[in-house]
Amino acid sequence: TNFNHKNVCRVAFTSLAADPSVVNLGQGFPDIPPPSYVKEALAKAVSVDRMNQYTRGFGHPPLVKALSQVYGHVYGRPIDPFKEVLVTVGGYGSLFSTMQGLVEEGDEVIIIEPFFDCYVPMVRMAGAKPVFIPLRLKSGKKSITSADWYLDPDELSSKFTSKTKAIIINTPNNPIGKILTRDELQMIADLCIKHDTLCFSDEVYEWLIYRGQQHVKIATLPGMWERTITIGSAGKTFSVTGWKLGWSIGPQHLIRHLQTVMQNTLYTCPTPLQEAVAQGLMLNMELIGQPECYFTSLAEELEGKRDRMAAIVQEAGMTPVIPEGGYFMLVDVSALNQDLSDMKTDDDDDEAYDYKFVKWMIKKKKLAAIPVTAFVSDQSTKDFEKYIRLCFIKVSNTLMLIKSYFKQCLNASFHTV
Amino acid sequence: NPANRQSIKQTNKHRVEFTQLAAEYKAVNLGQGFPDFSPPQFITEAFCKAVSGGPPMHQYTRAFGHPALVQSLAKFFSRIVGHDIDPFEDILVTVGAYQALFCAFQALIDEGDEVIIVEPFFDCYQPMVVMAGGKAVYVPLRPVSGTAVLSSGDWVLSAEELASKITPHTKAIVINTPNNPLGKVYKREELQMIADLCIKHDLLCFSDEVYEWLTYDGAKHVKIASLPGMWERTVTIGSGGKTFSATGWKVGWAMGSGHILKYMKTIHQNSIYHCATAAQEAVAQGFEREHELFGTPQSYFQQLPAMLHHRREKLASSLKGVGLQPIMPEGGYFMITDISSIAVDFKDSDTKDENYDFRFVKWLIKEKGLATIPVSAFYSPEHSKEFDKYIRFCFVKENSTLDAAEEILKKWSQNESSH
Numbered sequence: 001t002n003f004n005h006k007n008v009c010r011v012a013f014t015s016l017a018a019d020p021s022v023v024n025l026g027q028g029f030p031d032i033p034p035p036s037y038v039k040e041a042l043a044k045a046v047s048v049d050r051m052n053q054y055t056r057g058f059g060h061p062p063l064v065k066a067l068s069q070v071y072g073h074v075y076g077r078p079i080d081p082f083k084e085v086l087v088t089v090g091g092y093g094s095l096f097s098t099m100q101g102l103v104e105e106g107d108e109v110i111i112i113e114p115f116f117d118c119y120v121p122m123v124r125m126a127g128a129k130p131v132f133i134p135l136r137l138k139s140g141k142k143s144i145t146s147a148d149w150y151l152d153p154d155e156l157s158s159k160f161t162s163k164t165k166a167i168i169i170n171t172p173n174n175p176i177g178k179i180l181t182r183d184e185l186q187m188i189a190d191l192c193i194k195h196d197t198l199c200f201s202d203e204v205y206e207w208l209i210y211r212g213q214q215h216v217k218i219a220t221l222p223g224m225w226e227r228t229i230t231i232g233s234a235g236k237t238f239s240v241t242g243w244k245l246g247w248s249i250g251p252q253h254l255i256r257h258l259q260t261v262m263q264n265t266l267y268t269c270p271t272p273l274q275e276a277v278a279q280g281l282m283l284n285m286e287l288i289g290q291p292e293c294y295f296t297s298l299a300e301e302l303e304g305k306r307d308r309m310a311a312i313v314q315e316a317g318m319t320p321v322i323p324e325g326g327y328f329m330l331v332d333v334s335a336l337n338q339d340l341s342d343m344k345t346d347d348d349d350d351e352a353y354d355y356k357f358v359k360w361m362i363k364k365k366k367l368a369a370i371p372v373t374a375f376v377s378d379q380s381t382k383d384f385e386k387y388i389r390l391c392f393i394k395v396s397n398t399l400m401l402i403k404s405y406f407k408q409c410l411n412a413s414f415h416t417v
Numbered sequence: 418n419p420a421n422r423q424s425i426k427q428t429n430k431h432r433v434e435f436t437q438l439a440a441e442y443k444a445v446n447l448g449q450g451f452p453d454f455s456p457p458q459f460i461t462e463a464f465c466k467a468v469s470g471g472p473p474m475h476q477y478t479r480a481f482g483h484p485a486l487v488q489s490l491a492k493f494f495s496r497i498v499g500h501d502i503d504p505f506e507d508i509l510v511t512v513g514a515y516q517a518l519f520c521a522f523q524a525l526i527d528e529g530d531e532v533i534i535v536e537p538f539f540d541c542y543q544p545m546v547v548m549a550g551g552k553a554v555y556v557p558l559r560p561v562s563g564t565a566v567l568s569s570g571d572w573v574l575s576a577e578e579l580a581s582k583i584t585p586h587t588k589a590i591v592i593n594t595p596n597n598p599l600g601k602v603y604k605r606e607e608l609q610m611i612a613d614l615c616i617k618h619d620l621l622c623f624s625d626e627v628y629e630w631l632t633y634d635g636a637k638h639v640k641i642a643s644l645p646g647m648w649e650r651t652v653t654i655g656s657g658g659k660t661f662s663a664t665g666w667k668v669g670w671a672m673g674s675g676h677i678l679k680y681m682k683t684i685h686q687n688s689i690y691h692c693a694t695a696a697q698e699a700v701a702q703g704f705e706r707e708h709e710l711f712g713t714p715q716s717y718f719q720q721l722p723a724m725l726h727h728r729r730e731k732l733a734s735s736l737k738g739v740g741l742q743p744i745m746p747e748g749g750y751f752m753i754t755d756i757s758s759i760a761v762d763f764k765d766s767d768t769k770d771e772n773y774d775f776r777f778v779k780w781l782i783k784e785k786g787l788a789t790i791p792v793s794a795f796y797s798p799e800h801s802k803e804f805d806k807y808i809r810f811c812f813v814k815e816n817s818t819l820d821a822a823e824e825i826l827k828k829w830s831q832n833e834s835s836h
Contacts, residue, residue, distance in 0.1 A: 029476040039475070042695070043465045049455040052663045057433070089512050089689045096688045121687045242476040242694035244512075263433075264544045266516040270693055271665030272464075 019366075023401055026358075026368040028174070028328060029241040030393040032301075035294055038238050041279040045272035057267050058259050059087030059247070060274035066281040067247055071232075073288070075220055083252040086259055087269050091204040091233035091246035092118060094258075097265075098200050098229050098248060099126045101257035107165035112151065114375035114384060116174050116202065132377045133159050135178065145322040146178035146330075153187055160191055166198035167191075169218065172205040175375050175389040176330055177323020179209065182216045189221045198254070199224065204233035204246070205326040207295045210303045213324045219250070226251050229258070234277045238294065239393070243273050302327055302392070308399050309392040316406040327393040330372060333357055334386040353385040361388075367405055431775070431794055432540070438779065439788035445821045447732075447810045448778075448788040450597065450750050454815050456663040457717050463702035464666075467695040474695050481682050482510030482670070483697035489704040490655075490670060498643045498653075498672075506675030509682055510692050514627045514656040514669035517681075519545055520688075521623050521652050521671060524680035526551040530588035535574060537795035537804065539597050539625065554582050555797040557804070558601060568745045569601040570636075576610050583614065589621035590614075595628040595638065598753055598795050598809040600746020602636040605644075612644045621677070622647065627656035627669075628749040630718040633726045636747040642673070649674045652681070657700040659750075662721065662813075666696045725750075725813060732812040735823040739830035743810075750813045753792050757806040772805040781808075787825045 045051040058064070061081070068081035079085065088094040095118060103109060105127030111119050113134040123130045133156055135149035167188060171180040180188075192199050201218050209215045219228040229250040235241035248258050280294075287293035306329065310320040313331050321330035333354075343356040343363075354371035362368050372387040373380075392399075439446050446453075455461070467474050478484070484504075491504035502508065511517040518541060526532060528550035534542050536557040546553045556579050558572040566572070592611065594603040603611075615622050622641055629638045642651040657668035671681055703717075710716040729745070732752060736743045742755040756777055763769070763776050774791035782788050792807035812819065 027477070031472055031476075033472045034475050039468050043468045046461050046464045046468075049453075051665060052456050052461070053451040053453075053665045054449070055665060090691070092690050093688070118687065118690070125687055240475045242474065242478060242691070244689075244691055244693045264541065264548055265519045265688065266512045266667070267541070268665075268667065269512070270667045270696055273693060273696075 019362075022362055022366045022368050023398070023405055024368045025390040025392075025394070025402065026370040028391050028393075029235075030239045030327075031398055032239060032393060032395050034239045035280070037283060038240060038276055038280040041276035042272055045275040048275075051272045051275050053271065054268055055271040055274060057263060058082070059085055059269070060271060060278065062278040063087055063274040063281075066278040066285070067232075067249070070281050070285050071249055073285070075217060077220075077225070079249060080252065084249060084255055086248045086255055086262060087274060088246045088248060088258075088262065089266065089269055090235060090241075090244040091202065091231050093244070093266075093269075094229075094231040094246045094248040095119070095122055095200070095202065097258040097261045098231070099123060099128075100265075101259075101261040102198060102229070102254060103128045103165050106163065108161060108163040109165055110156075110159050110167040112167075112169060112173075113377060113380050114173070114175055114372060115168070116170055117375055119168050120377075128165065129163075130377070131159050131161075131164070132379065134376065134380045134383060135173075135176065137383075146173070146176045146324045148321075149176055149178050151184060151187070156187070157191060160195045160197065164195055164197050166200050168200045168202065170202040171215070171218075172203075172208060172323070172325025174205070174326055175328045175370070175372055175387075176321065177326040177328055179213050179215060179324040180218075182214075185216055185218045186221060189218060189224050192227060193223045197227070199228040201228055201230045203230055204236045206232060207237055208299050208302060208327055209325045210299060210306065210323075215325065227254075229254055234273075234280075238277065238280055239298065243277070245269060245273055245277055305392045305394065305399060309390060309402075312399070312403045312406055313390070315403075321387070327391055329390045329392055330387045331369070331390055332386055333388055352381050354388055358388055365405065367402070432790075435778065435782070435788065435790060438782050442782050442786060442788075444782045444786045444788040445818060445825060446788040447812070447814065447818070447822055448790045450811050450813070451664040452662045452813045453818055454662070454813075456661050457720075459706055459717075460661045460663060460699060460703045464695065464699035466702070467698035470695075470698070474698060476694065477691050478694040478697065480686060480691050481505070482508055482692075483694060483701065486510055486668075486670075486697040486701040486704075489701045489708065490672070493704050493708050494672060498640055498648070500643070500648050502672060503675060507672060507678055509671045509678055509685055510697060511669045511671060511685065512689060512692050513658060513667040514625065514654045515541060515667075516685075516689065517652075517654045517669045517671040518542070518623070518625065520681040520684045521654070522546055522549040522551070523684045523688075525621055525652075525677065526588055529586060531584060531586040532588060533579070533582050533590040534797075535590070535592055536797060536800060537596070537598055537792060538591070539593055540795055542591050543797070551588070552586075553797065554584075554587070555800060556582050557796070557800055558596075558599065566744060569596070569599045569747050570604075571744075572599055572601055574607060574610070579611070580614060583618050583620070587618060587620055589623055591623045591625065592641065593625040594641075595626075595631060595746070595748025597628070597749055598751045598790070598792055599744070600749045600751055600753070602632050602638060602747040602749075603641075605637075605639045608639055608641045609644060612641060612647050615650060616646045620650065622651040624651055624653045626653055627659045629655065630660060631722050631725060631750065632748040633722060633729060634745075634747060638748065650677075652677060657696075657703070661700065661703050661717070666700070668692065668696050668700045728812045728814065728816070728819060731816070731819050732810060732822070735819070735826050736810075738823075739826045741826075744807075750811050752810050752812055753807045754810065755806055756808055772801055774805045774808055778808055785825055785829055787822060 064081035064085045068079045099122045103126040107128040109123045234245040313320040319332040340356040352373040369388040487504035487508045491502040495502045522545040526549040530551040532546045560566040652673040658664035772793045778791045789808040793801040793805040
C-alpha cells in the first residue's frame with residue numbers, strides 16, 4: 001500500500017482538533033442545519049417498506065430521474081437517467097469510480113494544484129502517474145481574491161503527453177475557491193480535444209457561487225460532452241455531507257465503465273437517502289429562479305459568512321483570499337511573522353511552515369485550520385506554505401466565537417508564544 | 418490493474434438481467450435476496466430519531482465507523498467471539514458487507530495471490546479477486562452420495578480436496594456461513610478443519626457471515642474467528658441490512674485483528690472515506706437494544722429466525738407439493754431446489770448455449786410468472802455444468818408472496834398432470 005498520503009495528515013489534524021475546546025475551522029462540513037424538507041423526506045422514506053430495501057444499483061430511479069431533469073435543464077441537453085448518470089457514495093465515490101473505471105496502469109493524469117487531496121492516491125491506486133501543474137499567483141498583486149490565481153497556458157500545454165489519459169479539474173476549487181472562467185475552460189477543452197484526453201470535472205461546490213460569478217460546466221463546451229465526467233454532491237448541495245451521496249454525469253460510453261466499478265465495489269447506495277435527495281431536487285427544480293430555491297439561497301447565506309470571516313481574519317492581522325466560490329477561504333499568515341521554532345517535530349525538521357503554524361494555532365490558540373500544502377505536491381510547497389485554509393459554512397454563533405478567539409489572540413498578542 | 422478491470426465487465430450481468438426480466442413479466446419475485454416485509458419498528462424508529470437529531474447527524478462522522486456504532490458492535494461481538502474487540506482498531510464500517518468484501522480483497526490480496534473460494538459462492542467474490550490481481554481457485558461443497566440429499570447439511574467439503582487446492586501462492590480462503598445460495602451452516606468440526614489448514618499454511622480467512630442470525634432447526638452459527646489461532650488471521654464480515662431486515666440501508670462491517678484491518682482502512686479511506694452517519698447511528702441503537710435483550714424472546718435475533726422458519730417450511734411444502742425436491746437450508750435467506758425431474762421444452766432457441774438452469778429460470782419467468790435465480794450462477798465456469806439443475810428461491814417474503822408462488826406452482830402442476 002504505497003498510497004498513504006497527506007490524507008493521513010488530515011486525519012491526524014482531525015484528532016488534534018477533536019479536543020472539544022478547539023474551534024474547528026479545518027474540516028469542510030457545515031454546522032448549519034440542512035433544510036428541513038430534506039430531513040422530513042428522509043424520515044418519510046424510512047416509513048415506506050420498499051424504501052428500506054435494495055434499490056437499483058446504478059441509482060434509485062426517482063433520484064436518477066430527478067438528476068436528469070435538474071441537469072438536463074442546467075446543461076441544456078437531454079440526459080438519459082439510466083445510461084448517463086451514476087449515483088455514488090459521495091462525490092468521493094464518484095472520483096473513485098471514475099479513476100478505477102477509466103484510468104489504466106501507466107497512464108498520466110494531470111492534476112491542478114492545489115487539489116482536493118484524494119486525487120493523488122486515487123490516481124496512484126489506478127496504477128497511473130500524477131502530473132502536477134500549479135495555479136500561479138499573478139505577479140505584482142497582493143493576493144486578494146481567488147481570481148488572482150491562473151493557469152499558465154504554455155505550462156499547461158507542456159504537461160500533455162502521449163500518455164495523458166485525463167485532466168482533473170475542480171471548479172469551484174477546494175481550497176482556493178477559484179472558479180475557472182469560460183476562457184480557462186476553453187483552453188483546457190482545446191487541449192483535451194487536441195490530445196484526445198478525458199476530463200474529470202469535480203463540481204461538488206457548483207451551487208456555491210458568489211455575486212458576480214458564473215459557474216460554467218466544461219461538459220457544455222463543444223466537443224467536451226463525449227469526453228467529460230462531471231461530478232456532483234448531494235452533501236454539498238443540501239448541506240448534508242453525512243449522507244454521502246454523489247453522482248457522475250457523462251456519456252454512456254464512459255459512464256458504463258463507472259457502473260461496472262460500482263457493481264464490483266459496493267453494488268448500491270442507500271435507498272432512503274436517495275429517495276430523500278430525489279425529493280429535495282424536484283422541490284428545488286420547481287423553485288429555480290425564485291429566492292427560496294436552495295441552489296441559490298445557500299450561496300447568498302454563505303456570501304455573508306464569507307465576508308464576515310474575511311473581516312475577522314483581517315482584524316487579526318492576517319490576509320484573506322476572498323473566494324469566488326465554495327465554502328473555504330485561504331488565509332495568508334505571513335504578515336504575523338510568527339515564530340514557530342518550538343513547533344519542530346522529531347521526525348520532520350523540514351515540515352512546511354503552514355503545518356507548523358496550524359499545530360501552533362491548535363495548541364496555543366485553540367483554533368483548528370488545515371495547512372494548504374496538504375493540497376499540493378512537494379515541488380509546490382514553497383509557493384503555498386504561507387496559507388492556511390478556513391471553512392466558513394458555520395452558524396453565526398460559531399463565527400462570533402471565532403471572532404472572540406481571534407480577539408483574545410490579538411490582545412494576548414499573536415506574537416508571543 | 419486495467420486488464421483485470423476490463424475482464425470483470427461481464428460478470429454480475431445476469432443478476433441485473435434477471436431483475437429486469439422479472440419486472441417486465443411482472444413475475445412473483447422469489448429471486449432477489451431481500452425482504453418484502455418491513456424492518457422491525459424499533460429500527461425504523463431509531464433511524465427517524467437519528468434524522469431528527471442535531472446537525473452532526475447529517476454531517477461526516479468518523480471515517481472508519483461512527484463511534485456509537487463501532488462501540489456497540491465491539492461490545493456486542495466481544496461476548497460472542499470471546500475476544501476483547503477494540504472498537505477503533507478492530508472494526509471498519511463499510512457501505513454494506515459488499516464494500517467490506519471489496520476492501521478485504523483490495524487490501525490483502527496481491528498480484529498473483531491465489532484465493533480459495535468454496536462453491537457455491539456469492540457471485541461477487543470472483544470478480545473481486547480478479548480486480549485485486551489475484552487468481553480464484555475453487556473447491557465445491559458436494560452432496561454426500563448414497564443418501565437422499567434433503568438438507569444443506571448433506572453438502573460437505575472434502576478435507577482432502579480442500580488441502581489439494583493449497584499451493585505456495587495461496588493467500589486466503591473465503592467462506593460464507595450461513596451460505597448463499599445453499600443455506601449450509603458450517604459445523605464447528607468443519608470450521609476446525611478449515612482453521613487447521615489456515616494455521617498450517619499461514620492463510621487468511623475471509624468469513625462472510627451476513628446471515629449469522631438466521632439459523633433453523635437448532636443449527637448453531639459458529640464464528641471461525643473464535644477458534645484458537647484464528648482471530649489473528651480472520652476478517653469477519655457482517656451486515657446491518659441482513660441483521661435488521663433493512664438491506665437498503667447499506668451498513669456493513671469488517672471485524673478482525675487491527676494489524677489486518679489497518680490495510681482495509683487505507684483502501685476505505687481512498688475509495689469511499691465515510692459512510693452515511695444517520696444510518697450508522699440507527700444500527701448502533703439496534704445493537705444496543707439487542708444487547709439488552711440477547712437470548713430473550715423479545716430479541717429480534719430470536720423472532721426473525723422463528724418467523725422465517727415457518728416461511729421456509731411453507732415454501733418447501735409448496736415445492737414438494739408439485740414434485741420438486743427442495744434442499745432444506747439450515748440457515749440464511751435461500752432454498753435451492755433440484756429441477757432435474759422436470760422436463761421442459763425450451764422453445765427459445767436464443768438461449769440454447771446457456772446453462773440448463775439459466776434457460777429454465779428464464780422460461781419460468783416468461784411462461785409461469787415466477788422469478789428465481791439459477792444456481793450455476795454461483796459456480797465457477799469449470800464447475801457450473803455439474804451444478805446446473807438447481808434454482809434458488811428466497812423465502813424471506815410476506816406470506817401473501819409465498820401464497821402467490823404456491824398458486825403458480827399448483828396451476829403448473831395441474832397443467833402437467835392434465836397432459
